[in-house]
Structures are given as C-alpha cells and as structure tokens.
Amino acid sequence: MxxxxxxxxxxxxxxxxxxxxxxxxxxxxxxxxxxxxxxxxxxxxxxxxxxxxxxxxxxxxxxxxxxxxxxxxxxRRTVFLRQAAGDRSEPQAIAANVDRVFVVTSAEDWNLRRLERYLVAIATGGAEAQIVLSKSDLGADVETTDALAPSLVTSAKTGAGLDELRARIPRGMTVAFVGSSGVGKSALVNVLLGRDAQLEGAVRAHDGRGRHTTTRRELFAVPGGGLLIDTPGMRELKPWLPGGEVDDAFDDVASHAARCRYRDCAHESEPGCAVREAVAAGDLAPERLEAWRKLARERSTQVDKSKQRTATLALRKRLREKGN
Structure with a gap:
C-alpha cells in the first residue's frame, strides 16, 4: 500500500x-x-x-x-521529450513529472556534444539536470562537469559515489535515468534498486557498448528513497524543440547573444553579432557555437515540419467535411 x-x-x-x-x-x-x-x-x-x-x-x-x-x-509538471523516431515531426514523451533527470555518461566514452543534447531536452521540459559519470573504476581520465550541471563520479563495481547518488533521490522525489547504450546506467540502477547483477546484459570489452539491458521505460521505488524511472539506452537523441529552448543549455552563448545587434541573430554572418565576436576574441569556444547552430537548425526543421503536418491535417479535415 x-x-x-x-x-x-x-x-x-x-x-x-x-x-x-x-x-x-x-x-x-x-x-x-x-x-x-x-x-x-x-x-x-x-x-x-x-x-x-x-x-x-x-x-x-x-x-x-x-x-x-x-x-x-x-x-504534466515536467516532461522529458525527444523527437519521435523516423521522419515524423512530433514529440515522444520519455518520462513525465520528474523532479530531476540524471544523465549517465561513461568515463571512457565522454562526448560533450551528446551531453549538450540531453541538457537541452531536460531544460526544455522543466526538470533539473544532473550528470553522472559512471565506470570510474576503469581508470579513464574523469572530468567533472559542474560548469554544465551538478555532477557526480560513480562506479557500480567499486561503490564509489553510490551513497551520494542515493542521497540525491530522497523520499518524495521522482528522478529519471537517461543515457546512451553501454554507459553503465543499468548497473547503477540495479545497485540502487537492490537487484541482482545478472539482470544486467553483457558489455563487449572491445568497444564498451552494451546490449539494451532496459527494454522499456518503467517506474520503480528506490528502497528508502524516492521513485526512479529507468529508460532504455538511446542510440541518438534529438531533443524536441518547439520554441527557442536551445539557449536554455547554452548560457554562455546566450549571454553574448544578448548584445547582438539583431534580436533574431542566427550567429552566422549577420553584422554586429556579439557571439562571433566572442569566438574571435577567445571568450567563447567555437565548438560551443557550432553545437548551438546545429541544434538551432534542427529546431527550425522541426518547426517547419510541424507546421506542414498541421496544415495537412487541417486540409484532410476540410476535405472530409466537404465530402459529408
């Protein structure tokens, strides 16, 4: 009960x-x-x-x-959305009403651009993002990412960081775990839930990738803690960006963009672009600007396809009504 x-x-x-x-x-x-x-x-x-x-x-x-x-x-109070698979320009809800989303990334498979995509999706949905670096026992160089979001270094094998991770899932809180396949997410979730290690699928040593050990999204109760939504590993994440939410995970770009001459500056070739000036001056990493541009282009494509789909559905409705 x-x-x-x-x-x-x-x-x-x-x-x-x-x-x-x-x-x-x-x-x-x-x-x-x-x-x-x-x-x-x-x-x-x-x-x-x-x-x-x-x-x-x-x-x-x-x-x-x-x-x-x-x-x-x-x-919904919050929601983690991604673009639905295929060419459909519509959202797919992954987890709803979560207070905190843990993005799990392996210490041996660090990818800042991929991480940025998760942070954008989380910010868009209104939840708090935290980063969990797993597999620290493998001896890879581990760089915490507190500049992007609160982060924690863990190892399901040695137990490093697990007490702190449990403390971040208190009673009354709902969290979700997301991440790519093979990053060690299932191992962490198994430990948190007290499940047997054999439930975790085998991971191929030569490339660190694992079989999908979580086959569906599911809600669990953490013993002595809050609620946890486990999700399957994602090969690729395309955030659902119906508006201007890209800036939510690019505070550094947005802070310079506030000084651009044009409010709708795309930071491409517009005159008076403070973002490109910041890159030229060494105050903003060019990789960050390029990541922002890529997500902004994806957002524009989503908006165009969504408008086209809405118009098509409206036309079909009018034709049906006319036929009646």
Whole structure:
C-alpha cells in the first residue's frame, strides 16, 4: 500500500469516485499503474494515445470509479521529450513529472556534444539536470562537469559515489535515468534498486557498448528513497524543440547573444553579432557555437515540419467535411 503523497500525486483524490494513479509502464493500448490500493492494469481510451507525445511513464491519471480505464491524464509538471523516431515531426514523451533527470555518461566514452543534447531536452521540459559519470573504476581520465550541471563520479563495481547518488533521490522525489547504450546506467540502477547483477546484459570489452539491458521505460521505488524511472539506452537523441529552448543549455552563448545587434541573430554572418565576436576574441569556444547552430537548425526543421503536418491535417479535415 502506498499513499498519494508517496506516489507524488498533485493534490487530494477527486470526490467523484475516480481513482488517482501513476503510470508505471506503457504497453501500446494499456498501462500498468500504481494506485493506493496496489498495482492495476488499465486500458487507454484512443484519445490518449497521442496526447502530448503519448501517455508516458510518470504521468498522473484518473481511473474510472468502477472500471480499470484511464479517463483523464492530468497536466504534466515536467516532461522529458525527444523527437519521435523516423521522419515524423512530433514529440515522444520519455518520462513525465520528474523532479530531476540524471544523465549517465561513461568515463571512457565522454562526448560533450551528446551531453549538450540531453541538457537541452531536460531544460526544455522543466526538470533539473544532473550528470553522472559512471565506470570510474576503469581508470579513464574523469572530468567533472559542474560548469554544465551538478555532477557526480560513480562506479557500480567499486561503490564509489553510490551513497551520494542515493542521497540525491530522497523520499518524495521522482528522478529519471537517461543515457546512451553501454554507459553503465543499468548497473547503477540495479545497485540502487537492490537487484541482482545478472539482470544486467553483457558489455563487449572491445568497444564498451552494451546490449539494451532496459527494454522499456518503467517506474520503480528506490528502497528508502524516492521513485526512479529507468529508460532504455538511446542510440541518438534529438531533443524536441518547439520554441527557442536551445539557449536554455547554452548560457554562455546566450549571454553574448544578448548584445547582438539583431534580436533574431542566427550567429552566422549577420553584422554586429556579439557571439562571433566572442569566438574571435577567445571568450567563447567555437565548438560551443557550432553545437548551438546545429541544434538551432534542427529546431527550425522541426518547426517547419510541424507546421506542414498541421496544415495537412487541417486540409484532410476540410476535405472530409466537404465530402459529408
């Protein structure tokens, strides 16, 4: 038995008999949810299948008073979104209503550009980002990244940093773990949850890449702590950027951009660009500007495709109405 407070549910239960619940895992047209009476498998009405990137692990929902059917998905406080796979210009919700997102990256596979993408996606969704450097026992050069986000060096093998990591998941908090495949995320999550090490898949020693040990997104309770959403490793992350959120993870670029002559400066060839001047003066790393430009171009493409998709759907609707 759990309480609404332990579920993180926002407010009291409704007085119309509907039952508050939290989504623990998603399976096409049904979801596993946690309620104060225990776990329930509930079906999804069709209108919820594509709402705001789809129903996600961590969503707060209301079940019917007598039927195990999701009748309402409550507004999200935060959400971690990425662009859906393929050419579709639409969001996919990875985790909802999380307070903190831990980006796990291996000490032997450090990639700043990839990390920046995660930080942009987290900032866009409104959660707090923290960086977890794993596999410190392998002896690779470890550079903490507190300049980008609060960071922690860990090793599931030696136990280094794990007590501090647990302390960062207190009761009442919901966190999500994200990262690429093979970075040691599953090993850390297994230790935090007290699960057997054999649940972790084998990692090939020659390149450090691992099989997907987490096959779906799922909500867990950390013993003595808060709630944890585990996610499969991502080969590539394309943040969903419907607006101008790129600047949220590029404070250094944004601080110089505030002095650009034009408010919508793309920092390419516009006159009076303070960002390019900062690069020329050595006050801003050119790699940071190039990373900003790449994400800004992706955002522009997403916006264009989204507008085109909206127009196409509107045209189809008018044609259907005309046909009737």
């Amino acid at each position: 759990v309480t609404l407070e332990e579920l993180g549910f926002p407010g009291p239960a409704p007085d119309d008999g509907r039952r508050p619940a939290r989504v623990a895992s998603v399976h096409a047209v049904r979801v596993d949810v946690w309620t104060t009476a225990g776990p329930v498998q509930a079906s999804l009405r069709s209108r919820f299948l594509r709402i705001d990137g789809g129903v996600a692990v961590g969503d707060f929902v209301l079940l019917g008073a007598t039927e195990d059917v999701v009748e309402e998905v409550l507004p």
